Amino acid sequence: MSWIDIGHIDDIPLRGARLVKTPVGCVAIFRTAEAEVFAASNACPHKAGPLSEGIVHGQKVTCPLHNWVFDLNTGEAQGADEGRIATFPVRLEGERILLDGVAVGKRSAA
């Protein structure tokens, strides 16, 4: 892994999300609680709805276009819908958010 500092925890509103552009496409960073973050692909597998614009509840997000719900731990669609979004390692170090660069296609630092 190669942890990349992508910003401060307060750059993301509580129960909100922000985008990070990466070589594998847009990754949404979700803040589900004061000190709890998840990273997942921004595109809904249904019709590519922008998940970073969805309502974040518990450790889940609801797609803003047709209300598919995804568990941010596993990326699995919940209930009757079938599909999965990619999830990426992300963690907090103090108040900084670190995203795994390798997982999002960044070549690791030499």
Place this chain on the structure above:
Amino acid sequence: MTKKLIVIGAGMASGRMLEHLIDAAPGAYEITLFNAEPRGNYNRLMLSPVLSGEKTYEEIVTHDAAWYEERGVTCRFGEKVVAIDTEKKVVTGENGALPYDKLVIATGSNPFIIPLPGHDLEGVIPYRDLEDTEAMMALGAGKRAVVIGGGLLGLEAAAGMAARGTEVDVVHIMGHLMERQLDEAAGYLLRKSLVDKGIRIHCKANSKQILSDGNGHVRALQLDDGTELPCDLLVMAVGIRPSTALGKEAGLEVNRGIVVDDHMVTSNPDVLALGECVEHAGAIFGLVAPLYDQAKVLAKTLLGEEARFVQKEVATKLKVTGCDLFSAGDFAEGEGREDIVFRDPARGVYKRLILEGNRLIGAVMYGDTADGAWFHGLIKDASDVEEMRETLIFGPAYQGGAAADPMAAVAALPRDAEICGCNGVCKGQIEDAINAGAGDLGAVRAKTKASASCGTCTGLVEQILGATLGDDFVIPAAQSICGCTDLSHEDVRQLIKSQELKSQEAVWQELGWTTRNGCHVCRPAVNFYLLADWPLDYVDDPQSRFVNERNHANIQKDGTYSVMPRMWGGMTTPQELMAIAQAAEKYGATVKVTGGQRIDLLGVKKEDLPAIWHDLNQAGMVSGHAYTKGLRTVKTCVGSEWCRFGTQDSTGLGIALERRLWGSWTPHKVKLGVSGCPRNCAEATCKDVGIVCVDSGFQIGVAGAAGMDVKETERLVDVRTEEEAIEWTVAFVQLYREHAKYLDRPYKWVAKVGLDWVKETLADAAERQALVERFDISQSVYQKDPWAERAKPEVARRFHPLADLTLEAAE
């Protein structure tokens, strides 16, 4: 010859270590104990009960003079050690030097003092030792104190002083109390208990400076927003720093703390250390449980026995009477986790368990912490809990039994809780009527009038029937809002009003929500109910809104947005049209004339939104709210100003209405129309509120529809003047805001409550006036152009990606 042991610091860690050492091998060492405080070892944890008056200092002394004497420990209390020479193996105290064979550093930690202007004033203290405690005890009734820091120590200090009659304000920088140990729900309950004790809590509050009374003594704390909190004493409890200065000067390896290995030996083989001053495997310590483990290990190491210190999960409790909380393990961050939530509003209980795979990894509890130790055990032992997953949250006693009761929230209501808002009927009256023989809804209505008017509270009355009569009454299945609750929209609305629930956490807890913070179905509804009923207390939460209302633009199917400025009553000017044309060109937007008499700019990229808003703002235009559950448009015809049939100034009335109503949030969208004569060119008779002008005045119709359903408006009232027309319209909209279910358009709501009830309510001039006043209060908060706010740079930033990792850094 016995070896010489010197111990620096007579605190909780070294005290425990001495007990182990002397018990195991009395006389193995000749011991000298230095302590900066002028006393021996006492139970520092228990300072809080001393502060609150529940214990005396004498009761919390761990080792008195006799204890040290019997064990031959030489005490040099009130003497600080100022230097260590590890080469010569000599320690220098304020009163002279002394050689050692083995040295133990147990200097604990120093409270952190934020270097605010004024931090060195008299009356600014930390909370660490007996002197601090005595300073707080000396305040008593009639005095005021401010505590900075809403963590464990700060709250114990606050509660202790409050128990002695001191007025206390707690200033906390984070969104909820004890955020490191508690989640928001438990933080909400804790806050409530403390507020009940008369303590004022200020969260998300930033301290700016400490003000002096002119004589070098503290007078008040000033916050960032200018608020001044007067005080006679200011207690800072914002964290601790390991006390490492001695170790560092002696040349020992020091990071955040004095580095020790598993045997509690520092980088020098003859110097050992333990307690809050050490760092072990990257961790530092702030609670006693691990220090006691260290004490055991260090004593063994001194006796040449093998022992290793292993870090374990620690649990937190707060020692404030009446605030029963427990937290253990990890309840934040991480992948593959699952929550189990249980709430009992009647008892003020909240429990949340965090599972990872088959293991319990964290627990947060408030109100009933009896099972804390059991959960803590499961966490520490990493037990497999798969078998008891379903009933785990009920604790060891319930394994195999009981599930949550869906009627708990209503059963928990006090007798004076207002159930029927129309007729002012409380739960107690309904219960009495039922006990006196009213066995069904009709009988309760006849006896008490509860639910006899608009009928919105029918569900609650039925639940009270069920709770009172038990199995004799079958509650008709009402539609609950969603899987997070068994209550219906109407139930929740009524309870938010009557129980004065003013925050999301209050709703989740008091109404027994089964999830941490709702879902995409209930949270937007609850957010609306709260802001509609408590405009001055509740702050709108953008994260509880659907994307269009959060971004203040309509998301389109390709992920771009449409932008639609307001055109008051469908009127515009050449200047506005030019600004719109320029914006369209600059941001590559498609231009469409809408059905709502205005112009839509389609296909704008999210990043460009703040800029295009700024441009339109510059030309004097504000958001048209074409995306909100709120006032959309007021469609007008040209009226008496131009049309030969016109009877009144329909355009002017439309503009006046739009200017009064814009910016307000409503249960669903609201559209108005005003036509200048019964020819009705503005199609007013299919609007939520449609006004048709006639010679004698204005005909106000409501509850029309022109969507999936098409429905003509029904006549609410005929009035003579424009002022009356505006008053009735505003009152109608406010009544709708206060009573309708989220996502019911007015025509659906009116069908439920009945036009007659609406007419009757609004016919009362005093009631009408009160509704208008409440609407205006809400508008004082919400009639703001969302574009202007979001075009500000610090907010606009949020519309851009947080980071761009596609760019390679220059090598």
